[in-house]
Amino acid sequence: MTPLVEMSDIHLAFGGIKAVDGASLDLHEGEVVGLLGHNGAGKSTLIKVLSGAYRADSGDIRVRGEPAHIHSPRDARRYGIETIYQTLALADNLDAAANIFLGRELLTAWGTLDDAAMEAATRQVMGRLNPHFRRFKEPVRALSGGQRQSVAIARAIHFDARILIMDEPTAALGPAETRQVGELVKQLKAQGIGIFLISHDIHDVFDLADRISVMKNGRLVGTARVADITKDEALGMIILGKCPPGAIPGPGAMN
């Protein structure tokens, strides 16, 4: 079966820093791939290449086997790629609905913004994520960290994503909301959506992911099915770059 997404041999340097150095990833329909690594390992940079925020220096991306030309976030959205950024990427001065629909607002027959329709949709999608959320009229600046994160998640799941990138989606969430996001990941997976999940919580990743890929210093240490390795082995990959027998080593594996 052709993978939903294939990123091969991606390179990206900021000035002299090789943030991503020959990394490759793939993702299938209905699959969750956890992306792990230290702070500064290059995880966010790598997925930002897929989401159109950065352009890779070299390497190529295929979506459903076809070469994909992703030069901007708009291009990525056209391939059904939605992203929850680590920084959330919310406009603090706008309310939840305006943020969720930013760049693809609903319009009335007159071509003006249909705020009522957007608010209605927002109430619905937020109800799935954070049923207690009531502050629809306030700029997201006034929301708590967890509420803001819910808004960012709502934006990514509202638009029929086929490929979802979640960069530490639960970093600011309480245990109940985190569990809710876990449930959400399972639901989306059951709908056939492919998900890249970046997280520092190895337990969460082992609960939710089918496979993990580990990065270190911009290079891929290896990729493994969670069934084939233990959490300790995964930690060894993250900390030491040591690839266990159950994993397929990448160019960053220590030998």
Added chain:
Amino acid sequence: MRGLGQGSGAALRALEVDPRLVGMLGALLAIWLGFDLLSGGAFLTPRNLWNLSVQTASIAVMACGMVLVIVTRNIDLSVGAILGVTGMVIGVLQARLLPELLGLEHPATWLIAVLAAVLVGGAIGLLQGALIAWLAIPSFIVTLGGLLVWRGAAWWVTQGQTVAPMDGRFRMLGGGIEGAIGATASWILGGLACAAILAALLASRRRRLRFGFPVRPLWAEATVAILAVGAVLGTVAVANAYPLPAGIARRVIEEAGGTWVPGTFIPHGLAVPVLVAIGVGIVITVLALRTRFGRAVFAIGGNPEAAELSGINTRRTIMLVFGLMGALCGVAACIATARLNAATNAAGSLDELYVIAAAVIGGTSLAGGAGTIAGAMLGALVMQSLQSGMVLLGVDAPMQNIVVGLVLVLAVWLDTVYRGRMR
């Protein structure tokens, strides 16, 4: 005291009106009453208020554009100079070129002049916007350079000569006796405006009810409606209480074939430049709040990176904002040139400061992402009220500058305090 404050706060929330706007209206009222007391009742006269409205028009028009510029975290220091150069261009156009081509006082002259002003101003704005958006030169620098370039260009159009007179129809844009629409038309326009306000309130309430969202309580809805309609009708009443001077009134009546009875009262009615400014204000408000473009403008101001990641073409948006600013400078140039009945290369000098001050006094945050058109227009009115009031009291020009400068700083400080409390 605390209870009262909270009570009025709750009332304001129910009304869903911007408390900052209410504060500005209060400040304006205080300024007006203060000057009226100090001048022995000379300030709050139909004549003075009518003149005040006309004098505010050109700054108010430009302030609308400046709000959008500042909301995107930029600034435009070149607006006065753009006004100057477009004023010169349309001055030459209608005083020298068009009379040769079409004949003197051709009915199309005014329209060609206005279109030319908007196009020239818009093109200058787009050019500056392109430098800011695509070459990433800070807007402060581009428009500071623009200030010098366009002011120089204004001189260069005629080697510094003043051009006069302007086309007769064009002069209506400047207000004055030819530039007021009369009593009947003013009432009709006022009535239409009231109907539109009521229809808009009703439509928005229906919409919210249809989606099952909370709506304002009926008393609050009625209060908003009454205040809005009252403001419109009050404005019309004031404009209609200001009579044409006897000589002009006599000419008007005799031209209409009537006989002049001394003491006949012919009202001015609303001034054309004021209507232009209000029209611009409404259009830009709709643009800012009800269109994708406006949403993009505010998103860029709130978080440029997020706007970009949301697929907004931020560079194009910023370039268009500056283009719009330039086009509005063109409109303001028409008003200023028509009012003076001449194009001078110094027209619009220092206007950039008044326009920025109007926007900032009106609650536009220099940090970007926040600002309202109505606030900026009120800000322009506050600035002009201060100036006119001081002229009325015989305060000399240097002192006027000192007061306006202090008020600007004070207003921004109050706004900062207010925002700090809102956090």
